[in-house]
Amino acid sequence: MPIDVAAATSAEPRSAELVWDHRDVILYHLGLGANTLNYALEGPGLQVLPSFATVAGGSAAAGEARGGLSLPGIEVDLAAVLHGAQRIEVHRPVPVRGRAVQTSRVADVYDKGKAAVLVLRREVADEQGPLWTSDAQIFVRGEGGFGGDRGPSARTTPPGTAPDRTVLRATREDQALLYRLSGDWNPLHADPEFAKHAGFDRPILHGLCSYGITLKAVVETLLGDDAGRVRSCSTRFAGVFFPGETLCIRMWSEPGRVLASATAVERDDAPVLADTVVEHS
CATH class of the missing domain: 3.10.129.10 (Hotdog Thioesterase)
Structure with missing residues (x-):
């Protein structure tokens, strides 16, 4: 194995x-x-x-x-x-x-x-x-099925109510080219031919970029724009997001934490991030 x-x-x-x-x-x-x-x-x-x-x-x-x-x-x-x-x-x-x-x-x-x-x-x-x-x-x-522990479930279902806040965050066509300068040089996010070889029409945005955009939206919207209040941030990458698209971020505020989701507006709210939880002081 x-x-x-x-x-x-x-x-x-x-x-x-x-x-x-x-x-x-x-x-x-x-x-x-x-x-x-x-x-x-x-x-x-x-x-x-x-x-x-x-x-x-x-x-x-x-x-x-x-x-x-x-x-x-x-x-x-x-x-x-x-x-x-x-x-x-x-x-x-x-x-x-x-x-x-x-x-x-x-x-x-x-x-x-x-x-x-x-x-x-x-x-x-x-x-x-x-x-x-x-x-x-x-x-x-292809590497599962070896009889091991399935691990804990990290699924977090938002309340069955309207979000407390919903914000839109537009991204630039060159967003991935700028973000990759912070250290992730994977050509999947920059090279159209490489992206096509991987099965995508064009380069996709780094999942961790969408993660950072979503965290910032939570901080500035519900935490008084004070990044020091964040204690943890977890998320599941639920789908791809393309540079130039608009991220729709929905937030539900609970004591000590914010639940969030992120979708791609231009693709009928296709999932991007799910099970997102920001714990805070």
């Missing part, structure tokens, strides 16, 4: 140093379309969206994420790999500049029948202690 669960989950973690400053933070925010001064101007008013944790360190962070697929016990075809879900838990506000160590490991392997799900965990800490924990769920098609 290409995935040896015991070997994968017991392998020694891999470490990498992450370094970032205000330029990386601002570039990331601009990649989301966040161009107001509190997200795009250096100085004491600059805040950091917690979703920046997915790109902090640029190529170093991305390299460690890909490296999780080459740990002992894992031999998979990258063409069968999909980013299925993402969760970030911040232990304290992400600083504008930092130097930290990221430790990566396979935390779990779940058996979904037709697919296996790898939970790649990245724990980041600096001299002051833990900064954030990131869990990426990676679906590997």
Whole structure:
């Protein structure tokens, strides 16, 4: 079997140093379309969206994420790999500049029948202690059915009521070209020929870009535009989104958390993000 669960989950973690400053933070925010001064101007008013944790360190962070697929016990075809879900838990506000160590490991392997799900965990800490924990769920098609644990259900059904808030977020045709400068150079998001080979009419937007856009919408709409209130943000990538489309973000506010969904307006509200939960103070 290409995935040896015991070997994968017991392998020694891999470490990498992450370094970032205000330029990386601002570039990331601009990649989301966040161009107001509190997200795009250096100085004491600059805040950091917690979703920046997915790109902090640029190529170093991305390299460690890909490296999780080459740990002992894992031999998979990258063409069968999909980013299925993402969760970030911040232990304290992400600083504008930092130097930290990221430790990566396979935390779990779940058996979904037709697919296996790898939970790649990245724990980041600096001299002051833990900064954030990131869990990426990676679906590997064709590698399920080995009799393992199916894992917990992360489905979160919104209340059967109208959303408390609904906002639209337009994206640019070149959104993916700007976002990829933060470290994700996958040609699927830039090269039309590569995208066609992968089965898409044109390049698709990074799922983590839609994730960041949605988190920002929640922060500015229901959290007083205070990114420091976010404690965690989880989501499931439910469908593709193309640069230039409009994201419709629906939000339901509950004590201590916001439930959200995101759909593509131009394609009859085709699902983009589902089971999205932002926990906050």
